[in-house]
Amino acid sequence: MTNRESKKRLPLRCPACDAQLKVSKMVCVQCGTEVSGEFDLPVLTRLNEEEQHFMLEFVKASGSLKDMAKKMGVSYPTVRNYLDDLIEKLNNMAEE
């Protein structure tokens, strides 16, 4: 038996009907306390992995698009367009 660790990804959409998933249970791994209910996922966690990575790097770069462009090896408007599309996506999520 191999002891290989697999990285679990947080599922965001229902695999059956593709609807937005919600949190229904949270567990304290220390004492085992369970909290049940229906909670919305925070907006940022609803972004895909690549978008979340971009957001993190953007914050680390103090919000400088020029630095981000250098780091990603792309042009300034390419980064700005990516950010604008992301803002639009976040706005749409907030409206949902």
Added chain:
Amino acid sequence: MKVLFEFLKNPFYRVAGYTSLVWGVVGMVVATAIAFCGGVHYHGLLHFGGAPNGAWWCFVVEHLVVWLVPAVLIYVSALFCSRSHVRPVDVLGTVAFAQLPFVLLSLLMAIPPIREITSVQTVEEVELLLSDMGRLLLVVWIGLLSLLLTIWVLYWMFRAISVACNLKGRNLWLVFIIGAFGGDVLCRYLIGFCY
């Protein structure tokens, strides 16, 4: 190889702003010098050939007009169509970069046998040209190559607008048509004052 192909497909993914402006202006200077030496005139963004004015400034004006008029039209229309902040340097730079294939076009049109063919004006000269199979084939090849280079410029302009102005779909096509075809009409009108 794949990286080069990706770059040729959309150079503006990696190059824009001042970098593209410098490359574009260098290309424009080279294209103007070749056009001057070869007597290749740009009557508009999509029209080129011979013209009565052979003064050096006429070639400079032609290239400046062919660059600035579409760029200004694209910038102004993008202000209305794009939701992003559009920087003038991105539009000017990417449009100038998109016109780099004009260096090859000027080079092609400046080759002496091709120059001879493109300067044909009288009916007798045309009849003589049509009777010579070799020269006729050369005309077809020149036409095809110049068409390909023009399509290349238009394709890069389309990509330039998409990146510099963050446009997609209908708005992208609208700004492209205004910039490329509206630009061509306006360029021809303005350059007409040089002759």
